[in-house]
Every structure is written in structure tokens, then in C-alpha cells.
Amino acid sequence: MKNLPRLFYxxxxxxxxxxxxxxxxxxxxxxxxxxxxxxxxxxxxxPTDATQGDSYRIIFIHVPAAWMSMxxxxxxxxxxxxxxxxxxxxASMMARALAPTGAAFTFLALWTGAFWxxxxxxxxxxxxxxxxxxxxxxxxxxxxxxxxxxxDDTRRADHAGALLAIVGAVxxxxxxxxxxxxxxxxxxxxxxxxxxxxxxHAMVEAMLLMTVAFWAYAFAVVFRRCSAIVLERERGADxxxxxxxxxx
Amino acid sequence: xxxxxxxxxxxxxxxxxRPAEALLPVVFFVVAASxxxxxxxxxxxxxxxxxxxxxxxxxxxxxxxxxxxxYGSDYADxxxxxxxxxxxxxxxxxxxxxxxxxxxxxxxxxxxxPLLGLLFGLGWEAIGLLALGLLLGTPILSMMGGMGAALTxxxxxxxxxxxxxxxxxxxxxxIFGAGAVSAAEAGLxxxxxxxxxxxxxxxxxxxxxxxTAAALRISV
Numbered sequence: 086m087k088n089l090p091r092l093f094y095x096x097x098x099x100x101x102x103x104x105x106x107x108x109x110x111x112x113x114x115x116x117x118x119x120x121x122x123x124x125x126x127x128x129x130x131x132p133t134d135a136t137q138g139d140s141y142r143i144i145f146i147h148v149p150a151a152w153m154s155m156x157x158x159x160x161x162x163x164x165x166x167x168x169x170x171x172x173x174x175x176a177s178m179m180a181r182a183l184a185p186t187g188a189a190f191t192f193l194a195l196w197t198g199a200f201w202x203x204x205x206x207x208x209x210x211x212x213x214x215x216x217x218x219x220x221x222x223x224x225x226x227x228x229x230x231x232x233x234x235x236x237d238d239t240r241r242a243d244h245a246g247a248l249l250a251i252v253g254a255v256x257x258x259x260x261x262x263x264x265x266x267x268x269x270x271x272x273x274x275x276x277x278x279x280x281x282x283x284x285x286h287a288m289v290e291a292m293l294l295m296t297v298a299f300w301a302y303a304f305a306v307v308f309r310r311c312s313a314i315v316l317e318r319e320r321g322a323d324x325x326x327x328x329x330x331x332x333x
Numbered sequence: 334x335x336x337x338x339x340x341x342x343x344x345x346x347x348x349x350x351r352p353a354e355a356l357l358p359v360v361f362f363v364v365a366a367s368x369x370x371x372x373x374x375x376x377x378x379x380x381x382x383x384x385x386x387x388x389x390x391x392x393x394x395x396x397x398x399x400x401x402x403x404y405g406s407d408y409a410d411x412x413x414x415x416x417x418x419x420x421x422x423x424x425x426x427x428x429x430x431x432x433x434x435x436x437x438x439x440x441x442x443x444x445x446x447p448l449l450g451l452l453f454g455l456g457w458e459a460i461g462l463l464a465l466g467l468l469l470g471t472p473i474l475s476m477m478g479g480m481g482a483a484l485t486x487x488x489x490x491x492x493x494x495x496x497x498x499x500x501x502x503x504x505x506x507x508i509f510g511a512g513a514v515s516a517a518e519a520g521l522x523x524x525x526x527x528x529x530x531x532x533x534x535x536x537x538x539x540x541x542x543x544x545t546a547a548a549l550r551i552s553v
Binding site (some may be wrong): 253 | 371551
């Protein structure tokens with residue numbers, strides 16, 4: 086048993102802090118490198134789209150941001166639930182650290198979607214099923230953040246946030262499908278984003294590179310924010326005091 | 334006496350002692366819905382098209398309005414704590430509280446909705462569908478709202494916080510409740526909307542009281 090990798094080694098806040106402080110610079114470097122590479126492929130290598138011209142190129146930001154917004158919500162709900170069930174403090178801190186980044190990616194996806202929509206559809210916003218459910222996802226993030234910020238007692242805040250995140254995660258598919266049916270009832274099929282022509286190889290490549298960049302960026306920012314939360318909550322602990330003396 | 338029935342009777346008795354307060358949500362419902370024609374204009378066809386949506390949005394807001402008092406006063410005077418440590422389970426407590434809330438806000442909305450339908454020029458059939466939708470949907474609002482109220486117990490700005498937390502979760506109810514009437518007006522069968530509302534009612538009845546009980550244990 087002793088030779089098994091210890092799965093929860095970094096669950097101790099002090100060890101996590103050490104890991105984060107070592108990993109964050111590398112993660113930022115990976116994010117920057119892949120972003121430069123991805124944007125280069127996206128802007129200079131990928132061909133101009135036959136129907137949309139160059140305006141489609143915002144897809145390289147838009148689609149990875151939309152993916153991140155959904156993945157981070159699930160990760161947030163998962164960590165929050167684990168933190169609540171197993172009473173693992175670091176998991177709850179991780180959930181809180183994920184929320185602002187998830188909300189930022191959701192906002193980025195909506196905003197770039199608006200920039201994309203204007204030249205392609207002629208409108209900043211249409212009540213398309215995907216746009217609407219992304220907007221509702223932003224509301225769910227805001228509700229989570231508002232709730233945990235409003236509660237002063239950290240333990241209660243973590244558990245209440247976990248409950249809300251779980252209820253939200255259960256509701257996301259229901260909301261998504263109801264918005265889809267609502268949309269088909271009201272709008273007909275004026276817009277179809279799913280029937281896009283097969284994408285060129287370079288386009289997919291740029292999108293995947295940007296996805297790696299966004300993942301690395303999300304890890305870096307979340308680790309950094311989580312470290313700050315660790316320091317704030319563990320400020321009474323010896324190792325934080327020692328750290329504070331060392332840093333002056 | 335069954336503790337759930339006792340709690341239900343107590344809540345109703347408390348509400349009947351302050352009838353003006355108990356009627357506030359339904360008054361809000363009527364006033365808010367009457368503002369829309371003034372803002373949108375008196376054009377009959379437009380009003381008829383947007384009527385189901387307006388009635389539903391106002392029902393949503395007015396049932397959120399009274400959530401603060403659902404657990405708030407019991408929490409403030411300590412009786413909620415006593416209820417939680419009593420032989421009654423948290424699930425039963427949540428069910429009784431939600432049912433009382435629904436009887437006090439959902440049912441009055443249901444009874445007043447035909448009047449609003451007439452104000453907006455809906456036909457009798459549409460009014461019937463609207464009321465049926467409200468019958469299936471308002472209990473969901475009470476249960477979802479109960480969870481929000483339990484999570485935000487005793488917080489500053491809890492009234493606004495409840496809205497922010499609960500409203501996004503209630504969007505499917507709004508879509509299918511208002512959608513049933515719109516579908517019927519457009520000549521489509523509204524049955525599917527009611528089936529979905531019924532399914533959501535069942536799902537919420539099973540899930541929301543559990544979540545509310547957990548939320549009460551976290552908050553108290």
C-alpha cells in the first residue's frame with residue numbers, strides 16, 4: 086500500500102500552496118506559448134471562410150471559451166460536492182476559486198458570440214437556444230458567487246454553495262432542453278449553427294491549440310486564486326505565519 | 334395530530350391573523366401585470382400574444398416576494414431550530430412549509446389569473462390552459478423558492494439573493510407554462526407542455542424538499 090501514489094497528498098492546504106507556487110509560472114508559460122501558436126495558426130494559416138469571410142476567426146476564442154465555461158461549472162459543482170460530502174476544505178476552496186474564472190469564460194463566450202453574430206446574422210444578440218442557455222449559465226455562476234460571498238461563516242458558505250451548485254448542475258440539462266424546445270416553437274429554424282460545413286484542418290488545429298491555452302490559463306488563475314484563499318483561511322496556521330515572516 | 338398537518342395548520346393560522354400581509358403577493362401580481370399594457374400600449378393583438386408570458390413572469394416574481402417570510406420569522410424567534418430537532422424530519426418540515434406557502438400564494442394567483450386573462454383579452458379556452466399551467470407550475474415555484482429561502486436564511490439582502498438564485502432555476506417552468514397557452518393560440522396541441530410541467534412537478538417534489546432540508550441544516 087505504501088508504494089501507491091498518495092492520491093490526497095496535495096489535499097493538505099500547505100502542500101497545495103507549495104504545488105501551486107511551483108506550477109503557476111509554468112502554467113502561465115504554457116498558456117502564453119499555446120495562445121501565440123494558436124492565434125498564429127488561426128490568423129495566418131487557417132484559410133478565409135467561403136461564406137463568412139474573416140469574421141469567423143473569432144471562433145478560435147469563442148468556442149474554447151464556451152467549452153471552458155461548461156467544463157468549469159461541472160468541475161466547480163464536483164469539487165463543491167466533494168468538499169461538502171468529505172468535509173475536505175481544499176475542495177471547497179477550489180470550488181470557490183473556480184467560480185469567477187468560469188463566469189469570466191462564460192462572459193467571454195457571450196461577448197465574442199455577439200461580435201461574431203453582428204457580421205454573420207446582422208444582430209448582436211439572437212434568442213438562439215445556445216446563446217440563451219449560455220446566458221442562464223452566467224446567471225447560475227453569478228448566483229453561486231453572490232450566495233457564497235453573502236455568507237460570512239466560511240463553513241456555511243461552502244456547504245450552501247455546494248448545494249446550490251449541485252442543484253444547478255442537475256438543472257442545467259433541463260434548462261438546456263427547455264430552452265431548445267422553446268426556441269424551436271418560437272423561432273423556427275432561422276439560424277443553424279450545427280449545420281456548419283466541414284471545417285478545414287488548420288481551423289480545427291487552431292481551435293484545439295487555443296483550447297490547450299485556455300485550459301492552462303484556467304489552471305494557472307484558479308491555482309493562484311485558490312492559493313490566496315488558502316492563505317486567507319489558514320492565516321492562523323504556523324506555516325502561513327512562517328511564510329509571512331520570510332516574505333517580510 | 335400529524336406533525337406536518339399541525340405545522341400546516343399553524344402556518345395558515347398565523348397567516349390568517351394578518352390577512353393584509355397574506356394578500357400582498359396577489360395584489361402585487363395584479364398591479365404588476367396591469368402595468369404592462371400601460372408600458373406596451375393598448376393594442377389588443379399584441380397584448381393577447383404577450384399575455385401568457387406576462388402572467389407567468391408576474392406569478393414568478395410574486396411568489397418569490399413572499400419567500401423571505403417562509404422561514405425567516407421562525408428562524409428569528411428560534412422556533413425553526415426547535416422544529417428541526419423535533420421528531421419531524423427535515424423533509425416533512427420542508428413539504429409542510431412549501432405546501433402552506435403554495436396555499437397562501439399559489440392558490441390565490443391561480444384564482445385571480447382568469448381575471449388577468451380577461452384583462453388581456455384571452456379567450457376562455459386560453460384562460461383555462463393558463464390556469465391549468467399555473468396549477469401545475471406554482472407548486473414548483475414554491476418548492477424551488479423554499480430551497481432558496483432556506484439557503485439565504487438570515488443573510489443581508491436575502492430578498493434579492495433569493496431572486497438571483499431561484500429565478501434561473503425556474504426558467505423551464507416559465508417556458509412550458511407560458512408555452513402551453515401560446516401553442517394553443519398558434520393552433521398546436523398544448524398537451525406536451527402539460528406533461529413536461531407535470532414531470533417537473535414530480536421531479537421537484539422528490540428533489541426540492543430533500544435539498545431544502547439539507548439547506549436548513551446548513552443554515553441553522
